[in-house]
Amino acid sequence: MGKALGSVTREIGLVIAEEMRELDAHLVCPSSLAADIGDYGDAIKRTPTIVIDGCVEKCATKIAAQNGADVIESIFLPKMVGKYRLKPMGRYDIGSEGRMLARRVSEDVATVIKKM
Amino acid sequence: MRFMESVMEVVEKKVAVMACNGLDQILGTVARMAAYKVLDELRTESTVLLCPPALIAEVEEDAEFVRENPVLVIEGCKHECGRKIVEKFDGEIGGIVRVDMHAKKSGLNPESMRELGSEGERLAELIAEMAANEVDRIVGGAI
Numbered sequence: 462m463g464k465a466l467g468s469v470t471r472e473i474g475l476v477i478a479e480e481m482r483e484l485d486a487h488l489v490c491p492s493s494l495a496a497d498i499g500d501y502g503d504a505i506k507r508t509p510t511i512v513i514d515g516c517v518e519k520c521a522t523k524i525a526a527q528n529g530a531d532v533i534e535s536i537f538l539p540k541m542v543g544k545y546r547l548k549p550m551g552r553y554d555i556g557s558e559g560r561m562l563a564r565r566v567s568e569d570v571a572t573v574i575k576k577m
Numbered sequence: 578m579r580f581m582e583s584v585m586e587v588v589e590k591k592v593a594v595m596a597c598n599g600l601d602q603i604l605g606t607v608a609r610m611a612a613y614k615v616l617d618e619l620r621t622e623s624t625v626l627l628c629p630p631a632l633i634a635e636v637e638e639d640a641e642f643v644r645e646n647p648v649l650v651i652e653g654c655k656h657e658c659g660r661k662i663v664e665k666f667d668g669e670i671g672g673i674v675r676v677d678m679h680a681k682k683s684g685l686n687p688e689s690m691r692e693l694g695s696e697g698e699r700l701a702e703l704i705a706e707m708a709a710n711e712v713d714r715i716v717g718g719a720i
């Protein structure tokens with residue numbers, strides 16, 4: 462939550478969930494997972510999982526490992542900033558470059574899913 | 578000397594603010610935005626921001642925030658995931674602000690998770706003001 466790239470990872474998840482419905486991808490809410498709400502725990506054990514990390518702490522990767530997820534792809538967002546040369550404005554409002562970055566990475570994720 | 582150390586300890590006391598950050602529903606986004614407003618605009622000196630994924634992943638900095646500061650949780654809904662997470666890490670809950678309850682009372686309807694719209698922004702402001710008052714109450718109780 463503290464960093465702009467964390468907000469971008471959130472945007473990526475929401476773009477995929479809301480605009481790329483044909484992929485049939487489901488967003489895992491880390492808070493609900495940790496609080497044992499819903500069936501996220503079972504779902505990530507039985508479903509191929511893509512993790513998107515916003516910073517070097519790699520919390521998404523750690524949480525996936527804690528829950529026995531089958532991780533098929535890991536995206537490290539700071540590297541994507543370098544690849545696409547797009548930088549988010551801030552954590553409250555990621556700005557147009559942040560939204561463009563989210564869009565590009567969403568398309569990368571879509572490519573991974575379509576290849577499955 | 579010990580008295581002054583105790584006074585300094587109390588004066589430096591901060592409130593750790595945790596927004597549930599729920600990805601399941603719109604009010605999780607309102608909670609998130611409200612938390613940013615408290616930290617960045619309303620109570621910059623007396624708060625620290627907790628990141629739920631970092632706490633769950635046991636990042637030391639966030640674990641330390643929870644050990645050392647009372648936590649104000651801004652919850653999106655009745656499930657109160659934020660409270661459950663803090664309690665898992667033996668944190669002290671100083672207060673809870675429930676977005677769903679105040680959304681109902683206010684009649685304000687956020688547009689979507691990615692774009693709150695004017696009513697959603699107004700709701701986030703209201704929640705932030707309530708949360709800021711809770712911060713004052715929690716800090717005030719320490720003195």
